[in-house]
Amino acid sequence: MSISSEMDKGTPIHRSRVHTSYISKVVMSLLAVAFGVFGIIVAIVDENAPWWVAIVGVIIAAVLFGVGMVLTQVTVVVQPGALYVSAGYRTVKLPISSIGYFGQVRLTRRNALRFSKFGNLTNGKPGPAVEVVTRDGKYYAILTNSGTELADVLLREGLDPSALRVAFPVDVVGSRADYDREQRPASMPGNQQRR
Incomplete structure (x- = not known):
């Protein structure tokens, strides 16, 4: 079991969180939204685009958003x-x-x-x-x-x-x-x- 999963199991006695970089958090969030929207727009607008472009865009967006939240x-x-x-x-x-x-x-x-x-x-x-x-x-x-x-x-x-x-x-x-x-x-x- 990883330390991160140990940290999340059970009811914590105390939990505190400090955001270290609001600018990085906003930039990563905007990049995530941009990738998601770009993937969906490409899939809708381009008739020859494969359907998985939208899914890849949304997955990349989710990963960027998650990384941004964790690293900040x-x-x-x-x-x-x-x-x-x-x-x-x-x-x-x-x-x-x-x-x-x-x-x-x-x-x-x-x-x-x-x-x-x-x-x-x-x-x-x-x-x-x-x-x-x-x-x-x-x-x-x-x-x-x-x-x-x-x-x-x-x-x-x-x-x-x-x-x-x-x-x-x-x-x-x-x-x-x-x-x-x-x-x-x-x-x-x-x-x-x-x-």
């Missing part, structure tokens, strides 16, 4: 025991018990476009996001407008509360020290990174 949004779903994030081109499943750091961050355009070995799940859009670092050192930047609500849901689902208190593990992740993230003093109780 970031979807976050919490199912029992797991956080799923789909950024169109990639879907990631994170067991809630594996999260060692969870914090809010504001991504600039430069940060949002930065490639990551593990997971830049922003589709290149700057704005409010959350950072997740797993206990084995994998880093994920996840675009979401509901970071506080997501943290509350994850806590109810078994997130270790220390993940919301520890300082960002720069020594583990390294290259993201310049992000505009929430500040957590290293002297706070519980701010020792567990290994």
Whole structure:
């Protein structure tokens, strides 16, 4: 079973969606309509055109519309025991018990476009996001407008509360020290990174 189909099964505990590019969404929708209309017009106007031209036009339109919808949004779903994030081109499943750091961050355009070995799940859009670092050192930047609500849901689902208190593990992740993230003093109780 694929991660995407796991994400869609059952009743989600939390679901949020952020559209990352309204212009791309509109352009893909217009292209889809144009292909569909073109295929139908060719089949109707040209007496010698095969009937399947209209069907091919409609199928291409549906595919373009679907691709446009998927590639222009970031979807976050919490199912029992797991956080799923789909950024169109990639879907990631994170067991809630594996999260060692969870914090809010504001991504600039430069940060949002930065490639990551593990997971830049922003589709290149700057704005409010959350950072997740797993206990084995994998880093994920996840675009979401509901970071506080997501943290509350994850806590109810078994997130270790220390993940919301520890300082960002720069020594583990390294290259993201310049992000505009929430500040957590290293002297706070519980701010020792567990290994």
